[in-house]
Amino acid sequence: MWELLIGLALLTIGFLALTVWLLSRLDCDLQLVIYSKFGHSLHDLRGKVCWIIGANSSNGEALVYILATNGVKLVLSGTNRQRLDEVKSRCQSFGQLDPDYWVEKNEWTVIGKP
Incomplete structure (x- = not known):
């Protein structure tokens, strides 16, 4: 059971790190992108x-x-x-x-x- 929770936590951390890395590579203002779609x-x-x-x-x-x-x-x-x-x-x-x-x-x- 603990192995599953640890694996899920590592997967979540990896996903968040990948998301932050991808967002840092955007060649635009992230706030502007969000407002243009949902603002x-x-x-x-x-x-x-x-x-x-x-x-x-x-x-x-x-x-x-x-x-x-x-x-x-x-x-x-x-x-x-x-x-x-x-x-x-x-x-x-x-x-x-x-x-x-x-x-x-x-x-x-x-x-x-x-």
């Missing part, structure tokens, strides 16, 4: 504030449009003020622009030796 939808973000850094290009810009169409209040920041204004005006053309949108130009500075 809330984008509609749950309606009315909340989200700050998008790098909103003036590529993925940041695409995220701005997705969140704007779902009614999220946005703070847009990036390094190109003209491009940020274009993104903001495009959001206005969707008819989804909340008056609480902020657009900021950010300059990131490295302090110290490169």
Whole structure:
């Protein structure tokens, strides 16, 4: 009987160790994977504030449009003020622009030796 319990305990420990090892090898955020399968939808973000850094290009810009169409209040920041204004005006053309949108130009500075 004890041999069976010990064997079952070792099997459980081995399974847990294998699971932890596999999860550590994921090339993504585990919490994001879980939320994408079982979490809330984008509609749950309606009315909340989200700050998008790098909103003036590529993925940041695409995220701005997705969140704007779902009614999220946005703070847009990036390094190109003209491009940020274009993104903001495009959001206005969707008819989804909340008056609480902020657009900021950010300059990131490295302090110290490169």
